[in-house]
Amino acid sequence: METTVVVVGGGMAGLSCAQRLHAAGVPVVLIEKEFCGAGASGKTSGFITPDSEIELSSLLKTYGSKKAKEIWEFVRSGVDGIRENIKRYKISCDIQVQDSLFVANNSSGFESIKKEHEARRQLGYASTLYEKEELEEVLGSGDYFGAVRYPETFGINSYLYCQALRDALVAAGVPIYEGTACERIEGATVFTAGGQISVEHIIVCGDRFIPDMGALKKEVYHVQTFLGITKPLSSLQIKKIFPDGEMMVWDTDLVYNYFRVTGDQRLLIGGGDLLYTYARQLSNNVAHFERRLKNYIHGKFPALDFEIDTVWPGMLGVSKDLLPIMGPDKNNKKIWYVGAATGLPWAAALGVYAAEKILIGRKEFDRDFSPERHFAIGPCAQTLLTTPVTYALSHGIAKYL
Ligand SMILES: Cc1cc2nc3c(=O)[nH]c(=O)nc-3n(C[C@H](O)[C@H](O)[C@H](O)COP(=O)(O)OP(=O)(O)OC[C@H]3O[C@@H](n4cnc5c(N)ncnc54)[C@H](O)[C@@H]3O)c2cc1C
Numbered sequence: 001m002e003t004t005v006v007v008v009g010g011g012m013a014g015l016s017c018a019q020r021l022h023a024a025g026v027p028v029v030l031i032e033k034e035f036c037g038a039g040a041s042g043k044t045s046g047f048i049t050p051d052s053e054i055e056l057s058s059l060l061k062t063y064g065s066k067k068a069k070e071i072w073e074f075v076r077s078g079v080d081g082i083r084e085n086i087k088r089y090k091i092s093c094d095i096q097v098q099d100s101l102f103v104a105n106n107s108s109g110f111e112s113i114k115k116e117h118e119a120r121r122q123l124g125y126a127s128t129l130y131e132k133e134e135l136e137e138v139l140g141s142g143d144y145f146g147a148v149r150y151p152e153t154f155g156i157n158s159y160l161y162c163q164a165l166r167d168a169l170v171a172a173g174v175p176i177y178e179g180t181a182c183e184r185i186e187g188a189t190v191f192t193a194g195g196q197i198s199v200e201h202i203i204v205c206g207d208r209f210i211p212d213m214g215a216l217k218k219e220v221y222h223v224q225t226f227l228g229i230t231k232p233l234s235s236l237q238i239k240k241i242f243p244d245g246e247m248m249v250w251d252t253d254l255v256y257n258y259f260r261v262t263g264d265q266r267l268l269i270g271g272g273d274l275l276y277t278y279a280r281q282l283s284n285n286v287a288h289f290e291r292r293l294k295n296y297i298h299g300k301f302p303a304l305d306f307e308i309d310t311v312w313p314g315m316l317g318v319s320k321d322l323l324p325i326m327g328p329d330k331n332n333k334k335i336w337y338v339g340a341a342t343g344l345p346w347a348a349a350l351g352v353y354a355a356e357k358i359l360i361g362r363k364e365f366d367r368d369f370s371p372e373r374h375f376a377i378g379p380c381a382q383t384l385l386t387t388p389v390t391y392a393l394s395h396g397i398a399k400y401l
Pocket of ligand 1: 008009010011012013014031032033034035036037038039040041042043044045046047048049052180181182183205206207208209213225226227313314315316317338339340341342343344345347
């Protein structure tokens, strides 16, 4: 078989990578262990915003204005790419154009919100700051301490998006093999149960599964979050939550809560807790989180009467500093890993980057997202502390110090 690239993984990163390569005329095959969207990409709350785990103010502090802006533009390219695909392929994925609203849970959280607002203004991005009293005009809760709002963001059903992008790629002639796990890679050959493919490049868009494939065991871990969806709300109930129009909301806690309204008027609510966030195994304790998510919304909107329909858990890949991990395999330069995306737009942008690495030798973020970059807690201390503790501490450092 004459194929130049194998992409492993049919999530947002893998699909975007295959799409970019195919558009440039490069023969590409995508293999996916289960089905496209079976990983994190198909389980999300569908917030399409550049702001996922790491805020612009953190980037500004760590990298200075030039680099921070370059990184933000990189993730914004992921937002744009998803929007363009929805238009180009007429993807029916419940797109909901909603501003982003980052809300403070307490007064110290409001200090972070103000920093985010200042960072956005400094780097030339639209931003509105709400003090507590003003916020109540756009969000019907008296329980937050302020917020920053910005436009050009939207919500989607990311499972439908992945499935539709898969269909569009298959229709365009990209071979996509679902139910086909990469069992091992030797040199330039990918082995699966059904056969092997020898190629020039292998791009592993495996996110949190990369350590299962034997690589980046210290550099990539996962966090767990839970999502619940209510039964449909009335227009009046929604108006009470969002008196000035619907928005995608998340708060300032380390393990944060988030919510938005879907096209069929359901409230999608997400959150977790410290114990479960860093647990090694996926938990199905959905009853516990149904209570937690309900309590959160009741606490913020006491008058809202609602019923949770379904709750599900999900895991996403993360690095210790919440920026992605990408780079070549230590012993096999044919392999390029893409992981720890911590966000759909990030994953989309990283997939394109990996493709353009082959196409045009792209390299401007190689060092920033390298697995060999410096982390606050290094591999030796990680062994002593254990991986869950290391990641919890590292994320506290990345967000608050
Ligand atoms: C509950 C939840 C809510 C989230 N909400 C949001 C949100 O609102 N907004 C946002 O931007 N981000 C959100 N995220 C994060 C986002 O989903 C991820 O960062 C992103 O989807 C990662 O995409 P990916 O393609 O890198 O990984 P994945 O989607 O996980 O894709 C990796 C793929 O690799 C496949 N695979 C694994 N091993 C093999 C193998 N050996 N061979 C072949 N294939 C293999 C897997 O089956 C999987 O399909 C959320 C995540 C979760 C879990």
